[in-house]
Amino acid sequence: xxxxxxxxxxxxxxxxxxxxxxxxxxxxxxxxxxxxxxxxxxxxxxxxxxxxxxxxxxxxxxxxxxxxxxxxxxxxxxxxxxxxxxxxxxxxxxxxxxxxxxxxxxxxxxxxxxxxxxxxxxxxxxxxxxxxxxxxxxxxxxxxxxxxxxxxxxxxxxxxxxxxxxxxxxxxxxxxxxxxxxxxxxxxxxxxxxxxxxxxxxxxxxxxxxxxxxxxxxxxxxxxxxxxxxxxxxxxxxxxxxxxxxxxxxxxxxxxxxxxxxxxxxxxxxxxxxxxxxxxxxxxxxxxxxxxxxxxxxxxxxxxxxxxxxxxxxxxxxxxxxxxxxxxxxxxxxxxxxxxxxxxxxxxxxxxxxxxxxxxxxxxxxxxxxxxxxxxxxxxxxxxxxxxxxxxxxxxxxxxxxxxxxxxxxxxxxxxxxxxxxxxxxxxxxxxxxxxxxxxxxxxxxxxxxxxxxxxxxxxxxxxxxxxxxxxxxxxxxxxxxxxxxxxxxxxxxxxxxxxxxxxxxxxx
Amino acid sequence: xxxxxxxxxxxxxxxxxxxxxxxxxxxxxxxxxxxxxxxxxxxxxxxxxxxxxxxxxxxxxxxxxxxxxxxxxxxxxxxxxxxxxxxxxxxxxxxxxxxxxxxxxxxxxxxxxxxxxxxxxxxxxxxxxxxxxxxxxxxxxxxxxxxxxxxxxxxxxxxxxxxxxxxxxxxxxxxxxxxxxxxxxxxxxxxxxxxxxxxxxxxxxxxxxxxxxxxxxxxxxxxxxxxxxxxxxxxxxxxxxxxxxxxxxxxxxxxxxxxxxxxxxxxxxxxxxxxxxxxxxxxxxxxxxxxxxxxxxxxxxxxxxxxxxxxxxxxxxxxxxxxxxxxxxxxxxxxxxxxxxxxxxxxxxx
Numbered sequence: 001x002x003x004x005x006x007x008x009x010x011x012x013x014x015x016x017x018x019x020x021x022x023x024x025x026x027x028x029x030x031x032x033x034x035x036x037x038x039x040x041x042x043x044x045x046x047x048x049x050x051x052x053x054x055x056x057x058x059x060x061x062x063x064x065x066x067x068x069x070x071x072x073x074x075x076x077x078x079x080x081x082x083x084x085x086x087x088x089x090x091x092x093x094x095x096x097x098x099x100x101x102x103x104x105x106x107x108x109x110x111x112x113x114x115x116x117x118x119x120x121x122x123x124x125x126x127x128x129x130x131x132x133x134x135x136x137x138x139x140x141x142x143x144x145x146x147x148x149x150x151x152x153x154x155x156x157x158x159x160x161x162x163x164x165x166x167x168x169x170x171x172x173x174x175x176x177x178x179x180x181x182x183x184x185x186x187x188x189x190x191x192x193x194x195x196x197x198x199x200x201x202x203x204x205x206x207x208x209x210x211x212x213x214x215x216x217x218x219x220x221x222x223x224x225x226x227x228x229x230x231x232x233x234x235x236x237x238x239x240x241x242x243x244x245x246x247x248x249x250x251x252x253x254x255x256x257x258x259x260x261x262x263x264x265x266x267x268x269x270x271x272x273x274x275x276x277x278x279x280x281x282x283x284x285x286x287x288x289x290x291x292x293x294x295x296x297x298x299x300x301x302x303x304x305x306x307x308x309x310x311x312x313x314x315x316x317x318x319x320x321x322x323x324x325x326x327x328x329x330x331x332x333x334x335x336x337x338x339x340x341x342x343x344x345x346x347x348x349x350x351x352x353x354x355x356x357x358x359x360x361x362x363x364x365x366x367x368x369x370x371x372x373x374x375x376x377x378x379x380x381x382x383x384x385x386x387x388x389x390x391x392x393x394x395x396x397x398x399x400x401x402x403x404x405x406x407x408x409x410x411x412x413x414x415x416x417x418x419x420x421x422x423x424x425x426x427x428x429x430x431x432x433x434x435x436x437x438x439x440x441x442x443x444x445x446x447x448x449x450x451x452x453x454x455x456x457x458x459x460x461x462x463x464x465x466x467x468x469x470x471x472x473x474x475x476x477x478x479x480x481x482x483x484x485x486x487x488x489x490x491x492x493x494x495x496x497x498x499x500x501x502x503x504x505x506x507x508x509x
Numbered sequence: 510x511x512x513x514x515x516x517x518x519x520x521x522x523x524x525x526x527x528x529x530x531x532x533x534x535x536x537x538x539x540x541x542x543x544x545x546x547x548x549x550x551x552x553x554x555x556x557x558x559x560x561x562x563x564x565x566x567x568x569x570x571x572x573x574x575x576x577x578x579x580x581x582x583x584x585x586x587x588x589x590x591x592x593x594x595x596x597x598x599x600x601x602x603x604x605x606x607x608x609x610x611x612x613x614x615x616x617x618x619x620x621x622x623x624x625x626x627x628x629x630x631x632x633x634x635x636x637x638x639x640x641x642x643x644x645x646x647x648x649x650x651x652x653x654x655x656x657x658x659x660x661x662x663x664x665x666x667x668x669x670x671x672x673x674x675x676x677x678x679x680x681x682x683x684x685x686x687x688x689x690x691x692x693x694x695x696x697x698x699x700x701x702x703x704x705x706x707x708x709x710x711x712x713x714x715x716x717x718x719x720x721x722x723x724x725x726x727x728x729x730x731x732x733x734x735x736x737x738x739x740x741x742x743x744x745x746x747x748x749x750x751x752x753x754x755x756x757x758x759x760x761x762x763x764x765x766x767x768x769x770x771x772x773x774x775x776x777x778x779x780x781x782x783x784x785x786x787x788x789x790x791x792x793x794x795x796x797x798x799x800x801x802x803x804x805x806x807x808x809x810x811x812x813x814x815x816x817x818x819x820x821x822x823x824x825x826x827x828x829x830x831x832x833x834x835x836x837x838x839x840x841x842x843x844x845x846x847x848x849x850x851x852x853x854x855x856x857x858x859x
Contacts, residue, residue: 309719331721340719348719351712353778362709363720365702373700401778417720 003028003197004081004166005062011044011055018044019055020221026166026197031188033200033208033229035241036218042201045218046170049199050083051076064165080165084172088151092140097122099139100154125153130190145180148172149187156191166197171434173204179294179500185211203436205234206465206493217241238437263321265456266306266338266425271315273305274298277480279315283425283456288447290467291460292496293477300343302477303427303460307340308333319424334363339423341414343430343460345407349414352403356392357383359402360416386416391442408439415443419450426450426457432466444470464496476500531774531787535794542798549801557679563793564683565590565746567786570764570771571687571694572738574780577768578698579731580711581637584761585626586739588648591757593619593743595652598752599661601669608669612744619740622648623733630732631725637732645758652754663751673749683745687786690738695782707731708779766813767792770820773827792816 004026011019019041026032036042047053049061054071061068069075090099097115100122107117122135131149139147152172156164169188173181181204188211192198202208208215209232217224217240224240266283276298283289293299304310306317308328317324319337326332333340342348351359360383361368368379383398390412392405402410411432418426431447432440447470451457461467467474468491476484476499484499542550549555569586576583593615600611622644629640673683698704709717710724718724746756770792771785772778796809 307719330719331723334721342719347713347715349716351709351716351720353712354708358705358708362705362717362722365705369702373696374702374705376700 001028001065002026002062003030003064004199005065006045007060007062009045009048009055009059009061011041011048011053011059016221018221019048022218022221022223024216024223024226026199028165028195028197029192030214031192031198031200031212033202033212033215034218035202035205035208035215035237040218040241041221042218043170044221046083046168046201049076049081049168078162080162081168082155082164082166083168084148084151084155084170086171088147090139090147090151093138095136095138096126096133096142096150097135099150100125100135100157103154104157104159121157122153125157126150128156128158128194129153129187131187143180143183144176145183145187148176148184152187152191156196164196166199167191168199168201170201171203172200173202173207181207203434204463205237209234209237219243242438263318265320266458267316267318267321268306269316269318271302271305271317272313273310273315274301275480276301276305279480279482281475281482283458285424285454285456286451287473288451288457288459288471290471290474290496291458291477292462292464292467292474292500294500297477298480299460299477300429303340303429303458304342306458307338307427309340309342334421334423337422337424338427339363339418339421339425340427341418341429341431343433345410345414345433349417350402350410353401355399356387356402356405356413357398359413360386360420363417364421382420383416386420390416390446392416408435408442411435411439411443415446419446424455426455428457428459428461430461430463431459432461432463440466464500465493467491467496468493528773528775528777531770531784531791535787535791538791538794538798542794542801546798546801550798553679555797557681559790559793559797560684561681561749563789564681564687565742565749566760566763566767567687567789568690568742568745569739569760570767570785570789571690571782572735572742573764574768574771574782574785575694575698575707575734575738576637576728576731577772578704578711578780579707579728580714581630581728581732583626583641583732583735584638585622585641585645585648586735586764587757587759587761588645588652589619589622589736589739589757590743590746590760591753591755592622592648592652593740594747595656595661595743595752595754597744598664598747599656601664601666602662603656608664608666615744616737616740619743620733620737622740623736626736627729627732631729637728641732656754660752660754669748673745681749683749686745690741691782691786694738698780698782699776703727703730711780762817763789763792763809763813766817766820769824770816773820773823777827778824788816788820 002025006025007023009019009022010017022041022045024032024034034042034045044053048055048059048070051071051073059070061070063079063081066079068079068081091102094102097119101118106113107121108114119135126133126135126149129149129152131146131153133142133146133150139150142150152167152169155167172184172188176184185207188198188200200208200212209229212229214226215229215232215237216226217237219241224243227237227240262285264282265285265287266281268279268281271279279298279302281289291299291302301310305312305315307330308324309330312328317328322336324332324336330340346352351362354362357379361379365374368375368382380398384396386392387395387398392409392412397405402413405413411434415431426447428447432443435443447457447459459467459470471491472488474486474491474496475482476486476496478484486495486499569590572586573583596618597611597615600606600614601608606614626637626641626644629635629644630637633640673681673686675682677685698707706717706722706727707730709720709722710727714724743757746753750756767785767789768780770788771783772780774784774787775781776784792812796812799805799808
């Protein structure tokens with residue numbers, strides 16, 4: 001019997017058919033991946049499974065052979081569907097045990113919690129997915145993969161009222177550092193091994209192929225195909241997702257940068273900040289250089305330190321040969337030709353309530369000022385230009401608040417904000433986080449174009465594939481220092497991953 | 510699903526559903542009470558008295574929307590406006606200071622309160638809600654220390670009263686001061702880079718900082734401005750109504766109610782001057798009309814309390830709704846345009 005069977009699932013929103021007669025099934029113990037880019041209907045499908053949306057009447061869902069009462073979260077739970085959403089819903093300051101008991105309730109007598117019973121129950125839930133963490137530790141102290149694991153353990157916690165049939169994981173690895181992904185995949189494998197069907201949603205095609213038994217591709221609300229993961233290539237999967245072949249960003253011209261006498265675009269000498277420890281690096285004009293490194297290697301602190309968002313203990317930063325003047329800080333850096341796109345869009349880049357227009361221009365209002373006021377028509381024209389250039393969707397939505405845009409379009413707006421400052425050096429952190437492949441290609445085209453026009457780009461990313469496609473060389477960070485430099489000829493997702501893992505294995509525990 | 514259809518649908522939604530709700534409400538009140546009590550309600554006297562009676566509250570509301578736009582509360586403005594008016598009167602009648610100097614000292618004292626607020630919030634990092642709540646209490650104490658517990662007498666100087674009560678086209682001058690203040694603050698918030706920085710700070714201060722905005726400076730400025738405006742409003746209150754030791758705190762809630770209700774009006778989704786003034790006058794008109802009909806004394810308090818809560822509930826609800834629909838559309842458009850994206854990228858790469 002199938003753990004989950006979805007038949008002819010349709011869902012119409014006013015003017016849009018979000019799902020169009022989608023059918024798929026998952027066997028017990030099967031990991032079934034669901035891929036498709038933003039707007040393909042994945043989220044709607046998950047919401048229907050969770051009972052948060054009611055599908056059209058011709059649809060039916062069977063869990064373990066029994067028909068599911070649609071549109072009710074309670075009956076989804078009763079039927080044995082469990083969910084781990086991208087936002088894990090964990091409370092960082094509370095212990096692992098308390099987090100696990102938070103949804104199901106604590107064992108109490110006279111209203112008082114039994115701490116030991118809670119710990120025992122949590123330990124049992126963790127053991128069931130073979131995850132080894134200390135139940136007394138606050139969740140905030142755990143690694144990202146362990147946190148996701150705790151959320152999985154909580155979702156699968158035994159409940160006398162209903163047994164678990166299917167676990168739905170929505171983008172569980174989107175924010176995980178590369179070296180932790182494998183740990184989480186192990187957790188997923190052990191869940192599947194216990195006979196639970198897993199519906200696994202992810203943008204990361206490599207891990208999907210690695211983990212899943214079968215892959216279902218959604219596009220424009222329709223199921224395109226269900227494939228056996230075994231013989232699948234990433235390129236084929238991407239083509240199925242997009243309906244067209246992913247463009248190839250051309251290799252960089254060999255002559256760019258290098259031997260000319262002009263000073264390098266960016267020179268960093270002896271930089272000391274956070275865990276970054278005495279780093280030297282040089283970027284020529286027109287160069288795109290990647291930065292890779294596992295969590296804690298200093299990779300994620302390098303760019304903020306160069307930009308001046310993270311205080312520097314020592315070191316100099318030169319743009320085009322000139323040492324940065326004044327106290328280091330975002331304003332001073334922007335004025336002197338550095339622009340920065342931070343990794344955490346929601347917290348560090350979004351002005352969520354302000355219109356897209358103001359989000360794009362906020363970092364450089366000087367050029368739009370006249371008599372103390374802002375030239376509004378000029379501003380609108382300029383931002384319309386950026387909408388066209390970066391293909392921001394929906395077009396012309398200049399006055400809509402930033403947080404009403406989809407992830408990919410938000411990222412384009414943030415990039416437009418940086419590019420608009422006309423920087424000599426562009427610092428990009430996770431430039432295509434949470435962005436579908438189509439929008440990622442679009443962003444890459446724009447980054448390449450910036451470099452072709454003589455700009456220098458430093459890209460820090462946990463996505464080895466992205467670095468391999470984008471960069472001319474990649475600096476691999478290890479314990480705050482540059483441990484290796486991979487040149488263009490040696491660049492591939494595998495070589496970068498290998499360099500990271502090789503280094504980290506060599507590190508003292 | 511084509512991009513065309515999606516775009517048409519967007520237009521349908523973007524028509525302002527409630528941005529002008531305040532205006533409709535105001536119109537409704539005027540029509541209803543105009544029909545109900547035409548003799549008392551539909552008079553120029555009612556118009557002029559409502560306009561003057563709300564002018565000081567309006568100024569206070571405009572004062573607080575500046576820090577609110579920057580993401581900071583200023584709860585001390587009630588005490589500040591109070592201190593400013595008492596000081597301006599007491600200096601004249603008890604200390605024999607000239608009117609001009611008394612006004613200058615009162616406004617300077619208010620501005621100083623703003624500087625202290627700003628220092629505590631920006632430099633010491635105390636949450637603005639707590640800092641200004643405490644400061645309000647301190648200012649009330651300082652007022653008693655300086656002036657003593659008994660109310661100073663009102664200045665006999667006619668010029669002092671003429672400042673606000675001179676009538677122009679039947680309206681007292683204070684109404685025009687409110688309009689001028691409104692214009693200046695509107696220009697500052699909506700039309701200058703400084704205003705943009707203030708809003709950016711309020712929207713997400715860390716993101717604003719990384720975009721090069723001096724978030725500390727703009728929070729500082731916004732808190733000083735709110736106190737400065739409260740100081741000016743206090744002087745005008747003293748001129749209009751004479752000395753009162755404790756009126757300030759009673760203006761605080763109506764001012765916040767108007768600011769929050771105003772943030773859903775005219776320019777939806779952010780604190781703005783015209784929305785705030787519209788909210789104040791819509792509420793005041795409703796209260797006035799109902800008072801004419803029923804004579805009940807509790808109406809203003811009830812109205813303001815309900816308005817404050819309703820306004821915030823509306824904002825939350827409206828935000829949820831627009832974000833949900835718009836994100837969906839943004840994604841749909843992504844899909845709709847996937848095809849021509851390929852062609853154009855192909856040509857741009859080469």
